[in-house]
Amino acid sequence: MVDVAHARVVAVLTRAPSSGGKSRLFAELGRPPDARLLEALLLDTLDGVAAPGVRVVVAVTPPSACEEIRELVRAGRPDGSVHDVIPQADGDLGERMRATMAWVFAHGARAVALTGSDLPHIAPSLIAAAFEALEREPDALVLGPSADGGYYLVGSTRLLDVFGGIEWGGADVLAQTRRVAAARAVRVHVLDVLADVDHADDLRRAARGGRAPRTAAWLREHP
Numbered sequence: 001m002v003d004v005a006h007a008r009v010v011a012v013l014t015r016a017p018s019s020g021g022k023s024r025l026f027a028e029l030g031r032p033p034d035a036r037l038l039e040a041l042l043l044d045t046l047d048g049v050a051a052p053g054v055r056v057v058v059a060v061t062p063p064s065a066c067e068e069i070r071e072l073v074r075a076g077r078p079d080g081s082v083h084d085v086i087p088q089a090d091g092d093l094g095e096r097m098r099a100t101m102a103w104v105f106a107h108g109a110r111a112v113a114l115t116g117s118d119l120p121h122i123a124p125s126l127i128a129a130a131f132e133a134l135e136r137e138p139d140a141l142v143l144g145p146s147a148d149g150g151y152y153l154v155g156s157t158r159l160l161d162v163f164g165g166i167e168w169g170g171a172d173v174l175a176q177t178r179r180v181a182a183a184r185a186v187r188v189h190v191l192d193v194l195a196d197v198d199h200a201d202d203l204r205r206a207a208r209g210g211r212a213p214r215t216a217a218w219l220r221e222h223p
Helices: 023-029 035-049 063-076 093-106 124-136 173-183 200-206 213-221
Strands: 008-015 054-061 082-087 111-116 141-145 151-156 188-190
Touching: 008 035, 008 093, 023 200, 035 054, 035 063, 035 111, 035 124, 035 213, 054 063, 054 093, 054 124, 063 082, 093 111, 111 124, 124 141, 124 151, 141 173, 151 173, 173 188, 200 213
Parallel strands: 008 054, 008 111, 054 082, 141 188
Antiparallel strands: 111 151, 141 151
């Protein structure tokens, strides 16, 4: 583990491309699952979260795929901006997010933001804004709302009890999380809305504007 003590850390949660995923997206595209697109989404996301002064960790499921992701990152991010690859814990999404955040805090991080790996168009400015909000309000919870009613980012300076009792995958995840935070007297800071890539239209929009070059290249090869 590269030292993350006193650092701002982004932990990107991902499923290994070889294990599938995004079945709804591929069905809408009319194509069989393609690990190359999943790799492109992950690597473009890693580009986008690499804000100045931030260390990046990738948390992988299944745990047996850590070496697969290390090799992918070494080839796709040779600048060393990804500092480690760790296994995700078992459990539902909330349990896995909580365990990942706890692991990073246990290694000394001063602030942690979790994201998914389907944000190829995310900008470093959003990551910077999350950590700047936590610098101003260390006791706050930072949430980046996604267009589908969930959130694409959650950040804090300590492990907060906001991952339990949420109906993951539903359209009310953000609202439920805000209610949980309010019940625990935790102030919430909300970032700009960003759509993660769940549908074919999301993919096409994400590939515009030059922020997702690998994703855009895959789309050009598979019109």
